[in-house]
Amino acid sequence: MNISQIRYFMAVVETGNFTKAAERANITQPSLSAGIKRLEEDLGAALFERGRGAALTPAGARFLPRARVMLQEWTAARRELRQARPARQRLRLGHMPGLPLRGLSSLLGGFAASQPDVALETLEAPPATLRRRLELGRLDAALLLLPDSAGDTALPLFRQRxxxxxxxxxxxxxxxxxxxxxxxxxxxxxxxxxxxxxxxxxxxxxxxxxxxxxxxxxxxxxxxxxxxxxxxxxxxxxxxxxxxxxxxxSLPELKLYHRIGLLWQGEPGPALSLLTAYAAGHTWSMAETPIGH
The missing domain is CATH 3.40.190.10 (Periplasmic binding protein-like II)
Structure with a gap:
């Protein structure tokens, strides 16, 4: 017995017709009839009078109030468990154009898959725009060239030569x-x-x-x-x-390199803390030079 079979039973009772019940359940009539038959086999009793449309047998009439309770309990349980789920945490992440696409997609895709309770929103924009949005609180973090003064509000990820x-x-x-x-x-x-x-x-x-x-x-x-x-x-x-x-x-005189990483302001929230922890262990492709190498 499963909840779909209970729904099929109630649909037949409420519509008074197997064809209309199948339409309500959005399945074919043979599938609905097969579900009712399996329910009867599990219960060990016929629920409908064969040859008399959707007329309930005495056993079906006795089962009807219990079927109603089962559906009510199922609906209440689903509602309660859904309400108990923690609200998805929103994380607004900016990134500058021109980043290594393979490394970027691997980072964002891997984080999203590992943290389904975080609603990740991304924005590609020039670095000046990203910094301005950080200052205004319109982004939680940004992936861009890091200033030397970033300190505790930055996570270096790799060097760009x-x-x-x-x-x-x-x-x-x-x-x-x-x-x-x-x-x-x-x-x-x-x-x-x-x-x-x-x-x-x-x-x-x-x-x-x-x-x-x-x-x-x-x-x-x-x-x-x-x-x-x-x-x-x-x-x-x-x-x-x-x-x-x-x-x-190579250009021997050009000894410049830039640090690229995550930049934010103030104390990181729970969602950003999850991202920084994931990003710190993220392996970039060989085309980039990880910080510390």
Whole structure:
């Protein structure tokens, strides 16, 4: 006996018809009839007079009040247990564009699967927007470049280094490294708002190297696409430099790297504490350099 069979029985009693009862239960009439038959077998008594439509037998009439109680108890039990469930905790997480997609999706997907009671809401936006939303309390945390002053309100996750990428058939493609001075008058494509730009511009100025800017992009991924198309060369995060369509070179003078991790304000709430604990043990792909390595 199961609760569906009790529902089938009550549907027949209340509609007075097996066909209408099947429609109410949203099943076929043969399935409903089979369910009633199994219920009768479990009870050891016929509940309906065969050949007389939905007329109850004496045994069916005696079973009717008990069936009502069973359904009422089932409904009450479900309501009570659902009300006893803890409310889902809301976690609003921002992340900046250009993060390693495989590592990001693994982090967010793995956390969501491990914490079904946390309602995760995500927002991709420029770092300045994310920091502003953190200040206004519109985000609980953000995944972005960490300032040196973050202190106890940040969790570093990995280091982002930078590489020079050139088209596969570029004259420099066979090199393992290149000096800044050698890049004078080279055709460059740039992401003007990239975090690496201030340091790279300073290095080029120090070495009297003036690259020719032939293209601009609004993301590092778009920048890589321009290099793959042969338009120019570019400086990109190292995890983007593994494309088969480009060659990757180190820039010895560019010793810059950025820490990427979670940033929040004040004391983390329960949901954020769960995320930081999960993120601290998250394994990023080999394209990133975990903090501490």
């Amino acid at each position: 930078y590489r020079l990428v050139v088209p596969a058939r570029h004259p420099l493609a066979h090199r393992a490294s290149v000096r800044i001075a050698e890049l004078h008058d080279q055709a460059f494509v740039i992401h003007p708002d990239a975090a690496v730009m201030p340091m790279s511009e300073q290095l080029f100025a120090q070495h009297n190297a003036r690259p020719r800017i032939v293209g601009k992009a609004e993301s590092d991924a778009a920048l890589l696409a321009l290099v793959e198309a042969g338009l120019g060369i570019a400086i990109v995060p190292h995890w983007l430099s593994h494309s088969e369509a480009v060659a990757s070179l």
